[in-house]
Amino acid sequence: MTQPSARIGVYICHCGTNIAGTVDVAALREYAATLPHVVVARDYKYMCSDPGQELIKTDIAENGLNRVVVAACSPHLHEHTFRSACEEAGLNPYLCHMVNIREHDSWVHTGPAATEKAKDLLRAAVQRVVWNEPLERRQIPIRQSVLVVGGGIAGIHAALTLANAGKKVYLVEREPSIGGHMAMFDKTFPTLDCAACILTPKMTAVKSNPNITLWTYSEVISVEGYVGDFRVQVRRKPRYVIEDLCVGCLECVEACVYKQPKFADEFNLGLSKRKPIYLPFPQAVPQVVLIDPETCIEFKSGKCKKTCVEACGERNAIDFNQKETIETIEVGAIILATGYQTFDASRISYYGYGTYPNVYTALEVERLINASGPTGGELVLRDGRKPRTVGIIHCVGSRDEHTNRWCSRVCCMYSLKLAHLVKERTGAEVYNFYIDMRTPGKGFEEFYNRVAEEGVHFIRGKVADVYPANGDGQLTLKVEDTLLGQVRKIPVDMVILAVGLEPRADATEVRRMFNISCSSEGWFLERHPKLAPVNTFTDGIFLAGCCQGPKDIPDTVAQAGAAAAEAFQLLDLSAIEMEPNTAYVLEGVCSGCKTCVGLCPYNAISFLADKHVAHINEALCKGCGTCVAACPSGSIRQHLFEDEQIFEEVHGIMA
Amino acid sequence: MPETTAPNGQSQAADFEPKIVAFFCNWCTYLAADLAGTSRLRYAPNVRVVRVMCSGRVDPQFVLEAFAQGADGVLIGGCHPGDCHYQEGNYKALRRYHLLRRMLEQMGVEPERFRLEWISASEGERLRAVVNDMVEKVRALGPLRKNAAAQLLEEATVR
Ligand SMILES: Cc1cc2nc3c(=O)[nH]c(=O)nc-3n(C[C@H](O)[C@H](O)[C@H](O)COP(=O)(O)OP(=O)(O)OC[C@H]3O[C@@H](n4cnc5c(N)ncnc54)[C@H](O)[C@@H]3O)c2cc1C
Ligand code: SF4
Ligand code: SF4
Ligand code: FES
Numbered sequence: 001m002t003q004p005s006a007r008i009g010v011y012i013c014h015c016g017t018n019i020a021g022t023v024d025v026a027a028l029r030e031y032a033a034t035l036p037h038v039v040v041a042r043d044y045k046y047m048c049s050d051p052g053q054e055l056i057k058t059d060i061a062e063n064g065l066n067r068v069v070v071a072a073c074s075p076h077l078h079e080h081t082f083r084s085a086c087e088e089a090g091l092n093p094y095l096c097h098m099v100n101i102r103e104h105d106s107w108v109h110t111g112p113a114a115t116e117k118a119k120d121l122l123r124a125a126v127q128r129v130v131w132n133e134p135l136e137r138r139q140i141p142i143r144q145s146v147l148v149v150g151g152g153i154a155g156i157h158a159a160l161t162l163a164n165a166g167k168k169v170y171l172v173e174r175e176p177s178i179g180g181h182m183a184m185f186d187k188t189f190p191t192l193d194c195a196a197c198i199l200t201p202k203m204t205a206v207k208s209n210p211n212i213t214l215w216t217y218s219e220v221i222s223v224e225g226y227v228g229d230f231r232v233q234v235r236r237k238p239r240y241v242i243e244d245l246c247v248g249c250l251e252c253v254e255a256c257v258y259k260q261p262k263f264a265d266e267f268n269l270g271l272s273k274r275k276p277i278y279l280p281f282p283q284a285v286p287q288v289v290l291i292d293p294e295t296c297i298e299f300k301s302g303k304c305k306k307t308c309v310e311a312c313g314e315r316n317a318i319d320f321n322q323k324e325t326i327e328t329i330e331v332g333a334i335i336l337a338t339g340y341q342t343f344d345a346s347r348i349s350y351y352g353y354g355t356y357p358n359v360y361t362a363l364e365v366e367r368l369i370n371a372s373g374p375t376g377g378e379l380v381l382r383d384g385r386k387p388r389t390v391g392i393i394h395c396v397g398s399r400d401e402h403t404n405r406w407c408s409r410v411c412c413m414y415s416l417k418l419a420h421l422v423k424e425r426t427g428a429e430v431y432n433f434y435i436d437m438r439t440p441g442k443g444f445e446e447f448y449n450r451v452a453e454e455g456v457h458f459i460r461g462k463v464a465d466v467y468p469a470n471g472d473g474q475l476t477l478k479v480e481d482t483l484l485g486q487v488r489k490i491p492v493d494m495v496i497l498a499v500g501l502e503p504r505a506d507a508t509e510v511r512r513m514f515n516i517s518c519s520s521e522g523w524f525l526e527r528h529p530k531l532a533p534v535n536t537f538t539d540g541i542f543l544a545g546c547c548q549g550p551k552d553i554p555d556t557v558a559q560a561g562a563a564a565a566e567a568f569q570l571l572d573l574s575a576i577e578m579e580p581n582t583a584y585v586l587e588g589v590c591s592g593c594k595t596c597v598g599l600c601p602y603n604a605i606s607f608l609a610d611k612h613v614a615h616i617n618e619a620l621c622k623g624c625g626t627c628v629a630a631c632p633s634g635s636i637r638q639h640l641f642e643d644e645q646i647f648e649e650v651h652g653i654m655a
Numbered sequence: 656m657p658e659t660t661a662p663n664g665q666s667q668a669a670d671f672e673p674k675i676v677a678f679f680c681n682w683c684t685y686l687a688a689d690l691a692g693t694s695r696l697r698y699a700p701n702v703r704v705v706r707v708m709c710s711g712r713v714d715p716q717f718v719l720e721a722f723a724q725g726a727d728g729v730l731i732g733g734c735h736p737g738d739c740h741y742q743e744g745n746y747k748a749l750r751r752y753h754l755l756r757r758m759l760e761q762m763g764v765e766p767e768r769f770r771l772e773w774i775s776a777s778e779g780e781r782l783r784a785v786v787n788d789m790v791e792k793v794r795a796l797g798p799l800r801k802n803a804a805a806q807l808l809e810e811a812t813v814r
Pocket of ligand 4: 680708710738742743
């Protein structure tokens with residue numbers, strides 16, 4: 001494997017002043033030129049630019065280079081760029097190696113130490129690259145279907161975009177209906193479109209699109225494979241109603257032995273009641289009822305008259321014996337659109353949520369003012385009174401180091417929306433208590449001005465306490481008005497808490513199942529915050545909507561479109577090139593000890609009984625290198641991360 | 656390498672700059688170091704990173720070799736338990752780490768010189784803290800004792 005004839009070109013990037021402002025690039029170049037095998041060493045303002053790449057290509061041709069080292073930014077950013085440049089010049093791309101002297105050096109260190117470190121890293125790379133070998137990329141075909149997880153507006157939009165482009169989509173939603181949070185709203189800021197009017201057509205389009213397989217009341221339980229070829233198992237929970245047979249007439253609901261709804265209605269956040277057999281909400285998609293076995297008499301005692309079955313008649317859609325089923329699908333790409341949950345307001349005890357009945361969360365109020373909500377759109381308190389004064393507290397659970405530190409981005413705007421709607425519906429005096437008014441979006445500041453002109457009061461200050469006023473269920477809000485510089489006590493009939501957005505409780509489990517990372521707050525982590533905002537570090541898995549971070553509907557839809565485009569682009573390649581960093585066994589050296597066999601998480605290693613040696617299936621190997629490090633006889637090796645390459649890097653660093 | 660070691664292996668802690676070889680996994684700790692960079696978090700310049708795909712790739716020989724070549728410390732960085740890009744490479748790394756650590760101790764290499772840390776892609780701040788802390792501690796210990804290194808060199812070469 002030795003390469004005595006290595007001819008190395010070294011290219012040092014200034015990255016404007018990003019590197020050159022800290023690292024002495026001229027000294028580094030001069031130093032590089034003294035290293036063994038280095039034929040040419042250059043520095044240039046922007047190596048990744050066309051002229052920069054051209055330098056490399058020309059040198060490969062004119063100086064007969066057979067190895068290239070680029071000292072620049074992180075390989076995560078530009079390894080592909082420089083490998084491609086080499087390839088275009090006829091050099092195998094894996095004979096190119098990058099040295100990270102920006103993220104790992106010039107951006108974090110100062111003074112001569114930064115240049116010293118750059119020299120060490122460069123020397124290590126030069127020594128390593130001598131041992132690099134030409135490698136062939138593996139091509140694997142890409143399955144022409146996409147899994148979308150979560151059927152909120154993000155998942156709906158992504159699924160429709162792909163389906164309309166002719167791709168097969170599986171949309172998996174945990175709840176009995178798609179729609180997510182948006183389906184709960186009455187109007188949407190800043191244009192005050194009716195949420196149902198703009199969402200329902202998209203929901204029904206999902207149901208009727210022949211390219212979409214919609215599985216509601218379902219969850220992904222396992223994911224295997226990799227980009228282009230994921231195997232996914234989906235658990236479909238029993239709804240005790242056969243989806244294909246139910247026509248959504250609701251005659252069963254009408255006929256249920258419970259004459260009146262009796263159980264807390266989940267979709268209305270417990271503000272109304274439902275029967276054991278129910279449709280989650282009028283616009284639900286699919287229009288298929290379900291039975292809650294926890295409250296259904298037949299499930300509890302087996303002695304119900306089953307008037308629902310009678311009412312269903314020959315449609316025969318009700319099936320008390322339905323069992324969960326597990327479906328297995330194979331897809332080329334996955335879009336995660338699992339959304340968010342709202343902050344649990346009872347965590348801040350001094351706001352009195354759960355203690356005082358007239359303290360509501362914004363989501364509850366969304367339901368109360370919704371025409372199809374528990375009160376038919378009338379905003380009334382639990383005792384049936386119309387509130388005459390309403391206080392809306394912004395930033396509940398957000399921007400606070402005791403709860404969530406981030407700004408939830410939508411709360412100021414939806415608080416303004418609610419202020420407008422409350423005033424419109426009830427004529428109440430509305431007070432908004434805010435810390436900073438955040439309205440950075442198209443038409444947002446204008447909306448704020450409009451609401452202010454409508455006579456909504458704005459008080460700048462963090463509400464410190466909510467406590468009962470003079471009977472009547474009234475509550476006093478105590479706040480330091482930071483503009484007036486005095487403490488005020490304002491009595492209101494109703495308090496609305498603008499709860500923030502946070503990662504779902506099961507976000508960690510979900511992301512682990514899909515093998516992606518999260519930010520320290522728990523939001524799913526994008527590959528690059530600016531340049532790859534919908535990609536993840538796992539190829540073939542994309543993000544859309546609030547699972548990646550708080551955002552409003554316009555941004556969610558834009559991001560969902562972007563995720564769909566990325567998935568489409570991937571599928572359209574029809575085959576993908578895999579990094580050839582797989583492991584392989586030197587059969588002549590393998591002692592047949594079988595240490596490695598059980599080690600591979602992908603079952604890529606088998607034992608050939610006839611030859612008494614281990615064998616690695618390259619198509620299954622993902623290149624972690626765990627078996628390589630474990631083999632006691634040194635007979636497993638890994639392309640791109642050969643022992644010699646790593647030893648040489650260590651030697652180079654320490655030389 | 657820099658002759659900061661005074662005769663008899665006695666170090667002058669003040670101007671001794673340790674050199675630490677780090678093996679970072681591609682998916683978590685290497686990215687954490689990238690993030691520290693983009694966030695311009697300043698930290699001690701004593702660490703040199705070797706990128707491997709997974710902490711599970713770190714062969715004990717790499718660690719021994721680094722010490723034998725005169726590294727004052729070796730840092731392995733991987734994903735948090737449960738977060739390994741390859742599911743469980745980091746558990747394998749952890750198991751090897753415990754064995755290796757004991758062996759190194761017997762050879763007279765202080766435990767502070769060999770660390771395994773879980774640092775996720777979003778923990779740039781933690782990366783800085785770990786590096787600074789390790790550099791501090793290794794600096795306080797002084798250079799790796801010559802005889803320990805020699806013994807390691809022997810060990811490492813009987814591969
Ligand atoms: C009170 C309030 C008012 C708002 N008002 C507005 C407004 O007026 N205008 C505006 O632009 N924005 C508004 N927003 C923001 C808006 O809700 C979000 O931008 C939008 O709903 C994000 O959509 P999503 O699809 O990403 O997430 P979600 O709506 O949360 O949808 C995610 C979906 O995924 C499903 N799911 C979750 N986990 C899984 C899993 N593991 N498997 C399968 N399915 C899963 C969920 O059941 C859900 O259906 C408001 C937010 C709040 C809290
Ligand atoms: S661990 Fe190494 S020697 Fe043992 S079976 Fe696997 S490849 Fe062969
Ligand atoms: S390198 Fe990792 S994925 Fe490949 S065969 Fe070895 S253990 Fe399996
Ligand atoms: S990929 Fe990070 S430890 Fe395995």
